[in-house]
Amino acid sequence: MTQTAETTRSSAPPSVASTDCISLESVSKIYGRFAALRNITTSFCTGSCTMILGENGAGKSTLLRMIAGLITPTRGRVTVFSEAPHQQRRRVAYMSHSPMLYDELTAMENLNYFSSLHRDGGCACVGNPEMALRAVGLDPKLDRPVGQFSQGMRQRTSLARVLQTDPEVLLLDEPFSNLDAASARHMVELLADFRTWPVAPVNGVMGARTIILTTHQFALAEPLATRTLTMRNGEILDSGTEAHG
Amino acid sequence: MKYLRHVWDHLRKDLRLEWRSRDSINGMLFFALLVVVVFGLAFDPTSYPTMTRQISGGILWVALLFASITALNQSWAREQRNNVLEAQRMAPSPASALFLGKALANMLFVLVVEAVLAPIFIVFFNLHALGNVWLLALILPLGTWALVVNGTFFAALGLRARNRELLLPLLLLPISLPALLAMVQATTGVLTADLDPIQISTWIKQLLGYDIIFTTVCILLFETVLNAE
Numbered sequence: 001m002t003q004t005a006e007t008t009r010s011s012a013p014p015s016v017a018s019t020d021c022i023s024l025e026s027v028s029k030i031y032g033r034f035a036a037l038r039n040i041t042t043s044f045c046t047g048s049c050t051m052i053l054g055e056n057g058a059g060k061s062t063l064l065r066m067i068a069g070l071i072t073p074t075r076g077r078v079t080v081f082s083e084a085p086h087q088q089r090r091r092v093a094y095m096s097h098s099p100m101l102y103d104e105l106t107a108m109e110n111l112n113y114f115s116s117l118h119r120d121g122g123c124a125c126v127g128n129p130e131m132a133l134r135a136v137g138l139d140p141k142l143d144r145p146v147g148q149f150s151q152g153m154r155q156r157t158s159l160a161r162v163l164q165t166d167p168e169v170l171l172l173d174e175p176f177s178n179l180d181a182a183s184a185r186h187m188v189e190l191l192a193d194f195r196t197w198p199v200a201p202v203n204g205v206m207g208a209r210t211i212i213l214t215t216h217q218f219a220l221a222e223p224l225a226t227r228t229l230t231m232r233n234g235e236i237l238d239s240g241t242e243a244h245g
Numbered sequence: 246m247k248y249l250r251h252v253w254d255h256l257r258k259d260l261r262l263e264w265r266s267r268d269s270i271n272g273m274l275f276f277a278l279l280v281v282v283v284f285g286l287a288f289d290p291t292s293y294p295t296m297t298r299q300i301s302g303g304i305l306w307v308a309l310l311f312a313s314i315t316a317l318n319q320s321w322a323r324e325q326r327n328n329v330l331e332a333q334r335m336a337p338s339p340a341s342a343l344f345l346g347k348a349l350a351n352m353l354f355v356l357v358v359e360a361v362l363a364p365i366f367i368v369f370f371n372l373h374a375l376g377n378v379w380l381l382a383l384i385l386p387l388g389t390w391a392l393v394v395n396g397t398f399f400a401a402l403g404l405r406a407r408n409r410e411l412l413l414p415l416l417l418l419p420i421s422l423p424a425l426l427a428m429v430q431a432t433t434g435v436l437t438a439d440l441d442p443i444q445i446s447t448w449i450k451q452l453l454g455y456d457i458i459f460t461t462v463c464i465l466l467f468e469t470v471l472n473a474e
Contacts, residue, residue: 070331071474086472089337098328102258104265116254117336119247145265161332 021046021169021210022067027076029062029234036062038234040076047208049195051221054231060214061096063231064171067212068094080169090118093167097174099154100161103147107133107157108140111164118165132164133157137186151178159187168199172213176220184220192224251338255346262323263354269316273358276315280308281362285369299439301370302432306425308362310392313355314414317396320351321404330404333471340468348390348397348463355389375438380445384435387452388428391459395420398463401470420459427452 020043029037037059044050052060065071066078069085069092080088101110111129130140136156146154155178162170170191176184191211199207215221218228230237263269284304288297324330333343366372399416403409431448434440440448 068335070334089335092335094331094335096328096331098331100328100332102262102323102329103326104262105258109261113254113258114332114336117251117333117338119250119338 019046020044021081022212023077023079024063024066025077027066027073027078029059029066029071030074035234037066037073040234040236042229042236042239044210044212046210047195048226049191049211049224050213050227050229051218051225052212052214052229052231053216053218054214054237057233058231059234060231061173062234064094064173064212064214065096067169068092068171070094088169091168092171093162093165093169094171095158095162095173095175097177099146099158101146101154101157104145106145107138107142107149107153107160110146110157111161114161115164129160129164132160135163135190136160137183152180152183155179156183156187159190163190163194166197167209168207169210169212170194172211174214174216176215176217184217188220188224248339248342251342252345252349254338255343256349259320259347259350260353263350268323269319269351269354270357272315272319273312273354274361277308277312277358277362278365280304280311281366281369284308288370295437297370298372298375298437299433301366301372302434302436303429304370305362305366305432306388306429309355309359309389310418310421310425312358313351313389313392313396314417316354317351317393317400317417318410318413320347320397321400325404330471340471341464343471344397344401344464344467348394351393351397352386352390355393356386359385359389372436376435376440376445377442378435380435380449381432383449384428384431384452387449387456388424388432390456391424391428391452392417392421394456394460394463395424398467398470401467405473424452424455427455 022044024040024042027037027040028035040059040063052063054060062071066073067080067085069080069089078085080092085092101107102113105113108129111132115129133140136159138153138156138160146157149157155175159172159175162172172191175187175191179187191213195209195211197209199209201207211224213221213224222228227240229239281304288300321330324333334340396413396417399420400409400413402416403412406412427448430440431445431452434445434448
């Protein structure tokens with residue numbers, strides 16, 4: 001299937017608020033002489049699922065890391081829920097293509113540890129790593145350290161790590177890259193289900209789950225996406241249009 | 246209370262990782278033993294008992310300093326594997342809790358090495374303390390904390406550097422000089438009884454002051470270091 005910037009919508013939508021939860025204004029990121037992002041202006045609606053496509057080096061991961069607050073823009077401004085990204089860490093979760101897990105610990109130990117770091121976050125799901133592991137199809141009683149897991153199992157454990165923090169914004173960097181076809185489909189179903197999870201109201205306003213993911217597997221993520229954004233050489237070629245359910 | 250629970254979570258995780266891998270303690274123990282054995286062979290303790298007693302405080306701390314550097318370099322390397330450090334940065338728990346948890350874990354590792362090293366050190370250098378031995382129970386933890394708190398901080402500072410193994414001793418050794426001076430003087434004072442208790446307590450107070458100042462500075466600056474690009 002060709003990678004187009006057409007807008008699709010087929011998964012069951014949650015009740016979507018029409019406000020933007022993430023906004024980028026004239027954002028650039030320059031490393032030495034290399035511009036990873038060039039003057040990007042875009043926004044992401046609350047409750048949307050945006051799929052970012054592009055070749056290697058297009059700037060997809062840089063964009064996600066910037067929204068996560070892991071890197072700061074050289075120029076421009078990024079806001080998440082109207083604040084700087086690092087001030088919204090309780091509401092945002094990021095999964096990179098590295099598993100972000102300790103090899104020496106078991107999946108359950110890893111999840112318990114990261115759950116403890118979010119302990120005072122007030123999240124309903126926090127403290128339930130067992131449920132998160134079951135959701136991604138792993139046995140919580142598995143007594144092997146993560147270092148002995150296959151790439152796919154590590155990827156699923158990593159997804160459980162972010163899901164257990166009950167995030168409102170989920171940033172996924174190539175989540176299907178190490179998965180077989182069945183596991184990848186399972187992950188897509190899980191993400192579609194995740195979007196329907198209720199969100200506790202903030203300041204009296206009902207929220208919704210937002211997903212931004214980068215992938216090379218367009219066909220796989222297509223049913224999930226409400227918007228497709230295409231990048232090349234640090235620029236957005238086509239930002240698509242948002243389809244509200 | 247929540248803050249202390251976060252510190253405990255980080256500490257428990259580091260202890261568990263070390264229990265599984267034993268990367269730090271094995272390396273430190275081997276290095277420290279090697280230094281003690283080499284110095285034990287270089288200075289014949291039976292021929293020059295007075296001189297050996299006078300230099301043994303310095304040898305002990307040099308062995309612990311270099312041994313702890315090997316462990317401190319390792320401690321952050323674990324966080325870099327699989328990009329775990331980014332997950333730490335994304336977590337809402339305070340960055341300083343991560344630092345304190347790791348510094349405490351490193352402190353425990355070095356104390357374990359000291360516990361193993363002490364009897365071997367006494368045998369090799371034919372030592373018996375002439376001063377108040379109980380003062381060593383103050384000097385050793387205070388001195389170890391001085392090395393570990395700065396070492397953990399500077400190891401984090403050098404995380405993104407290409408030559409981080411080289412950078413740590415380059416930063417740590419000069420900044421530890423006042424603490425090293427205090428711990429060596431106090432330890433030698435206890436072993437030789439050359440210093441009176443008031444002089445020894447002055448060195449201990451200086452060490453305590455150093456620990457308080459540098460622990461505070463490291464805690465305050467750690468978040469900036471962690472999030473530096």
